[in-house]
Amino acid sequence: MSEHYNREESEWMKQATRSRRLNYADMSKHPPDRKASADFHRPAYPNYTVEDALKKWGVDTRKGVDADGAETGRK
Numbered sequence: 001m002s003e004h005y006n007r008e009e010s011e012w013m014k015q016a017t018r019s020r021r022l023n024y025a026d027m028s029k030h031p032p033d034r035k036a037s038a039d040f041h042r043p044a045y046p047n048y049t050v051e052d053a054l055k056k057w058g059v060d061t062r063k064g065v066d067a068d069g070a071e072t073g074r075k
Contacts, residue, residue: 032040054061 051061
């Protein structure tokens with residue numbers, strides 16, 4: 001029984017590999033469009049500062065905040 005299962009699995013893997021190779025060969029005939037290429041080559045993790053993130057979340061950064069969230073610079 002296990003030999004039969006391994007043979008079927010092996011045949012399935014060979015067929016999947018063949019199919020994947022044919023798909024990649026077909027993709028090489030049609031290069032991606034410019035927008036897809038530009039999107040692929042953009043930085044994966046853009047550099048944002050903490051201030052940028054706070055502005056995005058709607059925090060007013062002009063007053064300044066400390067680690068406890070209390071205002072600083074005012075008496």
